[in-house]
Amino acid sequence: MSSSDNPQFEPQPVVSVELPVEHAPDPLALSTDGSVIVSALPVKPPPIENPVWNGWDVLLIVGLTFAAILVLQFGLVLVDQLLYHPHEAFVNVARSVAEQPFLVIVLQFLTYIPVALLMFLLVEGKYHVPFWRAIEWNWPRSSWMYLGFGAVTLIAVGLLQNLLPIPKDTPFEHLFDRPRDAYLLAIMAVTLAPLLEELFFRGFLYPVVARRWGAGWGVFLAALPFALLHLQQYGYAWGIVVVIFIVGVVCGIVRVATRSVGASFLVHVSYNGIQMIFAIVYTHGFRHMERAAADTVFLR
Secondary structure, eight states: OOTTTOGGGSOOOOOOOOOOOOOOOOTEEEOTTSOEEEOOSOOOOOOSOOOSSOHHHHHHHHHHHHHHHHHHHHHHHHHHHHHHOTTSOHHHHHHHHHTOHHHHHHHHHHHHHHHHHHHHHIIIIISOOOHHHHTTOOOOSOHHHHHHHHHHHHHHHHHHHTTSOOOSOOTTGGGGSSHHHHHHHHHHHTTHHHHHHIIIIIIIIHHHHHHHHOHHHHHHHHHHHHHHTTTTTTTTOHHHHHHHHHHHHHHHHHHHHHTOHHHHHHHHHHHHHHHHHHHHHHTTTTTOGGGTTTTOOOOO
16 A cells, blocks of 8 residues: 555644643733723832831830949949949939939930940941931931921920920929029930931831831831830920820921931931920020920920
8 A cells, every 4th residue: 555545554644733821911901993902910119118127126116225224324323423423322323313403414424325236237237228328317308397397396296285284393394493504405306316316216216117017007116115205204294295206207298208218317307406406595595494494295
């Protein structure tokens, strides 16, 4: 039987079979008529904030800060006991130091140093990222605008104070009893205090919370501990804490809107600084603080 008699032995044409290749759908594919077809494939949006550090790093800074405060307090009381009260009990000396405004201010200043070093070393040492870029300092072009916004905030919360129970006498006001202590505290109120508070609350804490729960919760949960930090200083007066919380929310909103810790710092400095200028003028150089006790709420 020849091959010509049996067609199954004749050479057959080669048929190529192309397997379908699956491609990811184009979220903005064009149809035949030129209209845009939006893919139903969900696209996860990028996080609002994405800092190199995490929540454990923030807790580490908080824990080491409290440890630094305890060590510095112990050291300051011990030095005061050895130099000035060698025969007094340590507990009595500690109580005496807590009642001296100058030593309280010195302790606050000394506390800022390890906190600043901890934040800087964490970013630069552990993650090898430039500190000011990672923290999103981003100094704004129009500084005066944010200084003015701080003044508007001061006026607004000043009106709110009329509706809240604001005590006329708190432990914090007694830090202004002597002009020397008052001037020292006023300088800190417009320099180190707002700088360190904004770096931590709006620079470190806010982006970690915002990455997990969004900007709204980030602003709220950064403003809350910021307000509670001042609770003891104002004799646990909740009205003043509400005012400070609102200021923290304002600084947080500025941080979100501008992506700049430098901008929220300027608002904070303006808010504190205008109060200090008012107090200096109104009390004739911090010599009559009783005149401003009922009119001004000081923030550090």
